[in-house]
Amino acid sequence: MAKIDYLKRAAKALELEEYEVNELAKRMLGHLKKEQLSKDAIIKAFFILQDIKERKEQIRIQTTAPLLNFKNKGIALYRGTIVKLHKQGLSTYKIFDTLKRKKDAPSHSTIKRYLKTLKEKGYING
The missing domain is CATH 1.10.10 (Arc Repressor Mutant, subunit A)
Structure with missing residues (x-):
């Protein structure tokens, strides 16, 4: 049976690069360790994903805009x-x-x- 590469699957599903998925996992783990494990803590951890996507978009705009x-x-x-x-x-x-x-x-x-x-x-x- 073939081994499943969850990192690649997560990157594709979340529309992120693999290094960004690693960053997301580390930041979410740190957040969940700091907070008591609860439904609210898990929901708050998803804002980390939004933060990473916004930063990625900001970098994309800053690097492509000068080309215009x-x-x-x-x-x-x-x-x-x-x-x-x-x-x-x-x-x-x-x-x-x-x-x-x-x-x-x-x-x-x-x-x-x-x-x-x-x-x-x-x-x-x-």
Whole structure:
């Protein structure tokens, strides 16, 4: 009988890399050891998975966005925030309004162009 590779199966099921599944397992084990084993402790441990996925998405955005040739300083500074606010359902104007008080914030049209380019390249949906 063939040996089952649970690490690969978990990575595929969770849409993570194998090293991320290892990190998830270590962090969940540490959390469950620290807390008394209960239903709430197990449920709270699943937020570790969400944290890992959000960090992975943030890294992906930060590494792919420079490839889009946006030289705008505001985009370089706030690209993660722009995508995060967009995913929360904010319009480009609301994103601009949120950022306009910050130093070197991009203009409304630049934010609009940036999000349009990300959509066209398939980096974000919607």
